[in-house]
Amino acid sequence: MxxxxxxxxxxxxxxxxxxxxxxxxxxxxxxxxxxxxxxxxxxxxxxxxxxxxxxxxxxxxxxxxxxxxxxxxxxxxxxxxxxxxxxxxxxxxxxxxxxxxxxxxxxxxxxxxxxxxxxxxxxxxxxxxxxxxxxxxxxxxxxxxxxxxxxxxxxxxxxxxxxxxxxLRNIKDQLIKKYLMEQMEIPDYKADICAAFAQGNMGKAISLASSEHFNDIKEEIVHLLRDINEMETAELIEAVKKCSEFKLDINDYFDMIAIWYRDVLIYKATLSVDRVVFSDQLKYIKERASKSSYEGIGVIISALETAKARLKANVNFELTIELLLLTIKEN
CATH class of the missing domain: 3.40.50.300 (P-loop containing nucleotide triphosphate hydrolases)
Known part of the structure; x- marks a missing residue:
């Protein structure tokens, strides 16, 4: 210091x-x-x-x-x-x-x-x-x-x-990316991803860049959100069990789901892909934007905040995740 x-x-x-x-x-x-x-x-x-x-x-x-x-x-x-x-x-x-x-x-x-x-x-x-x-x-x-x-x-x-x-305001992505590359020696492509997901939060960017599970969580979320509407109850329960593997990173898990639906909302409202974080999943972002209503996206984002509050209050982990996934499936 x-x-x-x-x-x-x-x-x-x-x-x-x-x-x-x-x-x-x-x-x-x-x-x-x-x-x-x-x-x-x-x-x-x-x-x-x-x-x-x-x-x-x-x-x-x-x-x-x-x-x-x-x-x-x-x-x-x-x-x-x-x-x-x-x-x-x-x-x-x-x-x-x-x-x-x-x-x-x-x-x-x-x-x-x-x-x-x-x-x-x-x-x-x-x-x-x-x-x-x-x-x-x-x-x-x-x-x-x-x-x-x-x-x-x-x-x-x-x-x-x-x-x-x-x-305190959000920090520009370029400043975060520069720090990750110069101070943490993170490769260019990973620094880009971490800065995008951190949404202007340097502490979160450092945490993501240091996480052994970051890519695993991202891939799990992409798979879940692409296919959730076609998943049966048994598959949802299996997804809950899979989610439990990331219990220590659950806020990152929720934040990434929120960013997915933020991307959906931005594309739905503007038809622009410039601010989409999940840029490698544009096909599925566009599909979801065409199927979801503004009200439904709002319900999902509110459900994420409710899930965070429930876990903070020590409500049963698997029950909380299952209720969240059912809300996402229904909207």
Whole structure:
């Protein structure tokens, strides 16, 4: 970790951070909002390091060499605090009170600021949010709180209104492809495919490029979606069992199905193939576009989101997949 130059994309956010850091116009609370893998944590790490740097460069970026930067890069800075939680789905009020509210009254040990980074802040319970709100309303002058969220809308309006919201945008495919080829030494054709499927998400592109199962998942989905309308119940059940082999990659599985139907929708609406991701399956994309209604495609896309939510809530895996495939078959 050496500086913002390591980050691909997000130029507007980086420029904003460098500007406020250099001018000491730092807000007490920020929300960094973006999907999983979009780079929120990396930006927050560099923001915190930038704020604490003892010898910031003339352009406003942390030097990466001083004692404070060395502590930040090693993850041992006493004035950069990460809020942790025991449960995988909830941040409790006690965790916010203990790690943030009770700690924030203690002045910084060695720096100008005391920076608190809250990953998965959208998982805070309502009670935890209310406890945090009291601190955000009357923070110490040295406090900076950075909330990392995938869905900032679930936070209380009173919290959102008191934070500067930095929304992470999708990264251009060409930048992602360049990174995969230069930094990960991925072949040109594979970098193209991974960038297309990542849909502007660098973390997802890296994950796909590193996955041993990526091509297997893609081929399984192509086979399933081409033939699902002709498949009998027994074959659907077999497809469910096959899907179970990819259980660890299930969100990638769902996202690829969503991209297939996005391709169908784009072709149906525009008759253009320029933005089709499954470009090697144009024959089947065109066939599906001629058979599916806009309403039916919408039902399928909604069913994918429902399936994700069910699995997140620990609903039976095979039942969830079977209901999803039946919905796809019927529409």
């Amino acid at each position: 050496s500086g913002f130059k390591e980050i691909i994309g997000h130029k507007n956010i980086i420029q904003y951070i460098e500007k406020v850091s250099a001018s000491d116009m730092v807000s007490h609370a920020y929300i960094m909002n973006g999907e999983k893998g979009s780079g929120k944590r990396l930006l927050a790490d560099f923001f915190a390091m930038d704020l604490q740097c003892e010898n910031r460069d003339p352009d406003g970026e942390a030097c990466g060499r001083c004692r404070s930067c060395s502590q930040a890069m090693s993850g041992n800075h006493p004035d950069i605090i990460f809020i942790r939680h025991e449960k995988s789905t909830t941040i409790s009020v006690d965790e916010i009170r203990t790690q943030l509210n009770n700690d924030i009254v203690i002045r910084p040990y060695s720096s100008k600021y005391k920076v608190y980074i809250v990953p998965h802040a959208d998982m805070m319970s309502v009670q935890a949010q209310n406890a945090l709100l009291k601190t955000i309303e009357e923070p110490p002058e040295y406090a900076v709180i950075i909330l990392l969220t995938e869905n900032a809308e679930v936070l209380l309006p009173t919290i959102r209104s008191r934070c500067v919201i930095l929304k």
